[in-house]
Amino acid sequence: MRIDVISLFPEFVAQCAAFGVVGRAGERGLLSLHGWNPRDYAEGNYRRVDDRPFGGGPGMVMLIEPLRASLRAARDADPAPAKVIYLSPQGAPLTQAKVRELAGRERLILLCGRYEGVDERLIQAEVDEEISIGDYVLSGGELAAAVVVDAVARLREGVLNDAESAVQDSFEDGLLDCPHYTRPVEHELGPVPGVLMSGNHAQIARWRRMQALGRTWQRRPDLLDEATLSKADRKLLAE
Ligand code: ADE
Numbered sequence: 001m002r003i004d005v006i007s008l009f010p011e012f013v014a015q016c017a018a019f020g021v022v023g024r025a026g027e028r029g030l031l032s033l034h035g036w037n038p039r040d041y042a043e044g045n046y047r048r049v050d051d052r053p054f055g056g057g058p059g060m061v062m063l064i065e066p067l068r069a070s071l072r073a074a075r076d077a078d079p080a081p082a083k084v085i086y087l088s089p090q091g092a093p094l095t096q097a098k099v100r101e102l103a104g105r106e107r108l109i110l111l112c113g114r115y116e117g118v119d120e121r122l123i124q125a126e127v128d129e130e131i132s133i134g135d136y137v138l139s140g141g142e143l144a145a146a147v148v149v150d151a152v153a154r155l156r157e158g159v160l161n162d163a164e165s166a167v168q169d170s171f172e173d174g175l176l177d178c179p180h181y182t183r184p185v186e187h188e189l190g191p192v193p194g195v196l197m198s199g200n201h202a203q204i205a206r207w208r209r210m211q212a213l214g215r216t217w218q219r220r221p222d223l224l225d226e227a228t229l230s231k232a233d234r235k236l237l238a239e
Helices: 010-016 020-027 064-076 096-103 120-126 142-153 201-219 231-238
Strands: 002-006 032-036 083-093 107-112 129-132
Touching (some): 002 010, 002 064, 002 142, 010 032, 010 142, 020 142, 032 064, 064 107, 083 096, 083 142, 107 142, 129 142, 201 231
Parallel strands (some): 002 032, 083 107
């Protein structure tokens, strides 16, 4: 998979993607990340990338042309069609379902804004989708782009080892994850739940599902709806 990042700080996103599972995806050739800096496409001695907003108000707005030229360069660098995503608090919230959809594509271009944002005409003309990583404001889209790169890369075939398999992740089945334990069995902070050492796989699966359901119900009841619960879950909850 190829991901191009358009940003005034493309090295920042590259650094975020240089470690752990995502770094390994790069080393294995499963992810190629390319940065494009709009400043390199800006004109004049000052290589200006922003200007004051029409209508007044604080902050600056990113200019159309340096962004459009970087987008063109990114698109032209590879013939595969790319989906262009603009990271902004005005976007649709990022969910695991959306991450999975994006991970199914061969090419993404992530557009990161700074300052007050990007000239709306550029967004209208060039952006396929606007995505937010949460209801808070970051000083730029780079951290959000790094979040997208990480979440998407780990779902690509061959990136996770069997032991790290994504199927058990939180949200993959619409629920929060169950708690996890490792050695030692006895510790001053408490024991490991006995069922996990019982060797009874059906009981362990049942316990984990119960924990996931209970935690979701307690912490994120908004995630629980008719669709997420199987018949077996309803039976478990009724017990
Ligand atoms: N840029 C600034 N804040 C953001 C957010 N919450 N999500 C995505 N991009 C952003």
